[in-house]
Structure formats: structure tokens, C-alpha cells
Amino acid sequence: MTNPNVNPNSAREMADNPGAPDNTDEQYVSPDQAETMADEAAEAEAFETMADPDAEDPLTEVSDAEIADAVEAELGEVNPDADGDGTVTDIELQLAERTEDLQRVSAEYANYRRRSERERAAVAEQSKAKFAEKLLPLLDDLDLAAQHGDLNEGPLKSFSDKFHSILEGQKLQAFGAEGEAFDPEIHEAVQDLSEGDEKVVGTVLRKGYKMGDRLIRNAMVIIGDAANAAGGEASTSN
Numbered sequence: 001m002t003n004p005n006v007n008p009n010s011a012r013e014m015a016d017n018p019g020a021p022d023n024t025d026e027q028y029v030s031p032d033q034a035e036t037m038a039d040e041a042a043e044a045e046a047f048e049t050m051a052d053p054d055a056e057d058p059l060t061e062v063s064d065a066e067i068a069d070a071v072e073a074e075l076g077e078v079n080p081d082a083d084g085d086g087t088v089t090d091i092e093l094q095l096a097e098r099t100e101d102l103q104r105v106s107a108e109y110a111n112y113r114r115r116s117e118r119e120r121a122a123v124a125e126q127s128k129a130k131f132a133e134k135l136l137p138l139l140d141d142l143d144l145a146a147q148h149g150d151l152n153e154g155p156l157k158s159f160s161d162k163f164h165s166i167l168e169g170q171k172l173q174a175f176g177a178e179g180e181a182f183d184p185e186i187h188e189a190v191q192d193l194s195e196g197d198e199k200v201v202g203t204v205l206r207k208g209y210k211m212g213d214r215l216i217r218n219a220m221v222i223i224g225d226a227a228n229a230a231g232g233e234a235s236t237s238n
Contacts, residue, residue, distance in 0.1 A: 176219030188218040198226040
């Protein structure tokens with residue numbers, strides 16, 4: 001009598017291949033199951049990142065070479081002789097193949113995660129730089145106020161100190177000073193008054209700013225000669 005609770009197709013498959021690993025090994029992991037496990041791990045990792053987006057992650061600083069090395073390490077050879085008896089059975093061979101499949105999926109996910117985290121960090125830095133760029137006109141106004149002596153004391157000086165402190169905490173740094181070597185990559189020259197080969201910044205019309213290694217704005221300058229700049233400093237000191 002046929003058992004109504006038994007799928008006839010499943011019973012036929014069991015009878016056709018009773019030695020298959022999914023019928024004999026309780027710990028057998030199929031390729032589809034391995035892919036599902038990797039997807040679940042990715043979702044769990046993404047949830048942890050969303051729950052604590054400010055947490056430091058060392059993976060954001062991983063280079064392409066380090067990623068390649070990590071993937072290579074994940075794809076180490078699997079010894080098919082699991083029980084060490086010197087004989088590799090069909091089940092052990094299939095188990096080794098499935099293990100390698102799972103390792104490859106895990107390595108591909110690790111590679112994807114490292115690259116995603118690095119790209120996410122780059123996007124965050126770009127967003128901070130764009131926001132800082134919007135604040136530069138305020139810094140220019142504070143520089144003009146300082147030149148006119150309006151920041152010697154009072155509430156405006158307090159505001160200026162706190163404002164600069166906050167921006168410096170975000171790695172925003174000003175550059176562009178008289179006497180420093182002229183660099184066309186970061187200095188925008190509106191006039192060249194130099195006559196020699198060694199060009200320096202003669203006059204700063206507007207400060208430049210960097211955030212870390214990222215250039216936010218070029219410094220607007222007038223080019224002068226190094227000798228004149230040195231002479232001017234000497235005259236000032238005398």
C-alpha cells in the first residue's frame with residue numbers, strides 16, 4: 001500500500017541514487033544552500049552597519065592588493081580525504097567540491113564587502129567636502145573681520161574660535177601664505193610679478209582649503225620672486 005505522505009518523486013530519487021551525499025550526510029551543504037547562507041550573512045552584515053553607521057571599520061582602508069590576497073587565502077585547497085584513511089570515496093570527493101564552492105562564495109562576498117565599505121567611505125568623505133565648501137564664504141568673512149580688528153574680543157571672536165575649531169576637527173585646513181613655493185595645482189594666480197625662475201606666493205588674495213588630502217578650493221594669489229619675499233621678511237624683522 002502506498003504511503004500518501006510520501007512524495008513519489010522523492011522516493012524515486014532516493015531509490016535511484018541512495019548513495020548521494022544529500023541522502024547519506026546530515027551535514028551536507030548543497031551549492032544552493034551555500035549561496036543562501038552567503039546571502040543571509042550579507043544581510044546580517046548590512047543590518048549591523050545600519051544599526052551603527054559611525055562604528056569604525058578597518059576594512060575601509062584595505063587596498064586592492066590586500067583584497068586579492070584575502071580572497072586567495074579563502075580559496076585554499078581542501079583535502080578530500082576527510083577521515084584521513086588514505087582513500088577518497090565518492091562522498092568525500094563530493095563533500096570537498098561542495099566545501100570549495102562554499103569557500104568561493106564566502107571569498108566573493110568578502111571581496112564585495114571590502115570594496116563596498118571602501119566606496120561608502122569615499123562617498124562620505126565627498127559629502128563632507130561638499131558641505132565644507134558651502135561654509136567657505138563664512139570663513140572668508142571672518143578673515144576680513146580679523147583683518148579689520150573685529151575679532152579681538154567679544155561674541156564674534158568667540159564664535160570665530162568655535163567655528164574654526166569645529167572645522168579643524170573635520171580635518172579642514174587653510175593654506176596659502178606669502179613666501180611659500182607657488183604650486184599651480186593648488187594656487188590660482190591672478191597676476192605674475194615675478195622675474196626670476198623661483199616663483200613664490202607674493203600676496204594672498206583668498207586662502208585655499210583642503211580636507212585631509214582632498215582639495216576643496218584653490219588659493220587665489222599674486223606670484224612674486226623668492227628673493228623679494230625673503231627680503232620683505234628680513235625688512236619686517238628689522
